[in-house]
Amino acid sequence: MSDRQDFASDQTDRPIRATALLTVAEVLAEPVVQAGAPEVLVGGTALDAEVRWAHVSDSAGVARLLDGGELLLSTGAGWPEEADEQRAFVRGLRRAGIAGIVLELGVSHARVPDAVADECAETGLALIVLTSEVKFVAVTEAVHRALISAQTDALSERQRLHELFTALSLQGAPADVVVAETARALGSPVVLQNLAHEVIAVEPLRVPVDEVLARLADDGESVPVQARGVRWGTLSALQGPAHPAGRLTVLEQGATALAFGCLADGGDAEWSILAQSGLIDDLLGARFASPADIAARLAAGGFVFDGHHCHGIVAHGAVSASELAYRARQVGCAVVAARVDSHDVALLSVPASVPFTDAMISRIVGPDRTVFVGPSAEDVLGLLASLRIARDLAAGDHPGAGPRVRRVEDRPLERLVASLRDDHRLHEHSERMLAPLVEHDRERRGDLVDVLAALVAHPGNRSAAAAASHLSRSVFYQRLTLIAELLGADLDDGETLAALHLALTARRSAAHG
Template identity: 80%
Template sequence: MSDRQDFVADHTDRPARGDALLTVADVLSFPVLQAGSPEVIVGGAALDAEVRWAHVSDSAGVARLLDGGELLLSTAAGWPHDADDLRAFVSALRRAGVAGIVVELGAQLPRIADPVVEACAESGLALIALHTETKFVAVTEAVHRALIAAQTDALHERQRLHELFTALSLQGAPADVVVAETARALGAPVVLENLAHEVIAVEPLRMPVAEVLSNLAAADRVPVQARGVRWGALQALPGPAHPAGRLTVLEQGATALAFGCLADGGDAEWSLLAQRGIIDDLLGARFASPADMAARLSAGGFSVAGRQCHGIVVRGALSAAELAYRARQAGCAVVAAQVGGDDVALLSLPASAVLTDALAVRIAGDDRTVFVGPAADDVLDLLSSLRAARDLAASDRSDGGPRVRRVDGRPLERLVASLRDDHRLHAHSERMLAPLVAHDRERRGDLLDVLAALVAHPGNRSAAAAASHLSRSVFYQRLALIGDLLDVDLDDGETLAALHLALLTRRSTSTS
């Protein structure tokens, strides 16, 4: 049997508490320990205890030499024999923070005493029996070698992370990019919230967003702060262990985010980024399920279920931030952003409320035009409402003053909004307009604009010519060319309706 001796803890340079990179289960898998024919007497969750050193001792008073995190290797030769003393011995080890106990069995100790097994089971302390003689010095060398290698890997990984997040800070990377890189480094979903618990950015990896947001109570969390100012929190759901430590990765990400906040002058840019991201993803249908989008909206205080919601577009001298402020002052939950030169917003009102013209003007302002999509009570309807409002805004060619225009008052546009994902509608548009599209592309013509003016002013070609900014004679020449290219009668009501539908479909595609 190999020589045994006690090692005084203070004489050895060990990893600091909390820096352990091995578990009892890891050590148990080492070949040198497997050669001892190990039997797990008490395992389960106890095998997940962190090991930061190995200590060899047969002494009954070994607990006073331990600092915590040690894996105790022993033949139990010096242990007490009385049952109560054995229980007290195990309790002392537990209080000292020992990670687990490995006992070598032999002729003098054919089995581990029941009081030891019972005490370990009660306290959740890993207990392993070795049935074959084992060189404990080889075990300690293997443990120490693995710990040093792991610490070296951790240092390299910390340096890599430092370089990564420093580069992101110097490049002025937006918050969503920093959050995405943090999630990839951790291999777990990461969420950035501001102090109001609004979700600024989320990288769910392969998990549904709704599931991520519903499990934040189990997340690791670090504050995003600098110079005594706190802006929010960076959170990571449970995931695999990381060589540098999960909290270290989160802290690096939080530091990069804090630098971004200092550079941008605060977290106002965060809110704009979050709202623009929601609207972009909604318009682009970039969400795995309506529940995911509903969860993102709800995290920002915007409820869809049981509410009356609308998509709106506001045209005029206005900012998304001002639009959002006006909407909140009017008692609406709101998500607003600028898209394509117009300010667009999602509004959420109580189910009993009505978005009257007066309320729409109060939100948009007296000197602006607001385009209002149909009421919606779920995410997909809200998407249709916002798309329809944008289509209506895109088709508006009048130079009139401020007003409220509603999709509900334009049944054909509402039909196109509801069927915009139907490939047959797009095939109809392409088939009918192909000659005009080709003509305008090849000759830089304006036939599509002229046709749009015609269908916008049915029965009044003088008004249509004025809307096209063309003289009546030139306008009529354009109409004749359109009729020839399409081989249709532009005085036929059904033909005009079909062309109007084709134009609206084409416009809806360009505003998606």
């Protein structure tokens, strides 16, 4: 047998419990343990148990002297001999919270007692036998050395994280940057949500966003984002690889940086604006791997398609996007709103039971505003098309043109261009017809394209077209003469005007992409 000591006190001095711990499986991988030719009798998830210390004892009363997390190394010399007592012995060790049992076979036990093996299997307690002799002191030294190394690594990593997130706080880094750094540190997707469950920022790390959001409830760990007794949201991460400092420690560091940022910004109002503007920007820019990603982000904020009328709208006027969003919610609509290119842009989800009338739209956008409404959409791609069409309609608007609520359904040319948006022949037609005017305006900083747009927007009323162009009638007519010469076209011909109107509409649609 190996030389070993079994102290009368049957206790082992140990360090204060640290976050950085080994698992039973990691202890088994140590070369000194492998030298004992270990055989795992009870393993599986039991090998994931955390080991915070190694304890050597052959005493039958060792359980009362343990604090939990110990890996018991023993020859079994003092273990009870009766099966019932052996089972009680194992149950006592389990209640003490030990990580597992390593039994060296030899003089005391040529094989593991059946009662011990059965009880370990039933209670899920790791049981390993060493078939060759090892020095237990060498095992404890290796375990303790690894634990101290892990603790040192944890302290170093905590310091690095503290410096990283402190720097982000001092720099006033936006929420999405903090979330991205947290995800990179953890090696798993991270999501920041406000109290309304809107997604403020997400770093999916190549995992589909809809999958990340769906898995959070069952496969996530979360910490609150709060300061001074006020909670603003939740920072969550999917399960991932172990981190030297502890995964929750990383999340808490990220949440602290976010809380400081929220305090500096005056609360979570900016977060809601960030969430909604980011969603609209991603939608308009087609910055999503799958429509399901956008659908999941919309659904997190209560925006659904089933049983609802969903539209993209654009509103001219001075009322803020946040005011528009507030009014939409007052009439029972789910809404995502943001300021884009000096206009309020919004996505509306209206219950099918609520009539989507002009009066309701006016109530949402506020009085004395012109609003452009895209067609109804049934999914994310349809919603993107609806919003793009509404923006096209708004871009072609001129003061005094049309009613205050303008729906794309009332604009057949807009509908046609929207349906042919991806047809290269439409864009070739636009470029071919307008090329002389575009080149003239680019070289001379002219306004011929705008003048032509005013003309087709006010057919048969050139005085109104001149007023819309902010030109005198004489200057306006001079511009028309130059346009006709450059195009080699008769601007009094209805077919020519229709072709030019189509080209202008297609050009505007392409500009809003």
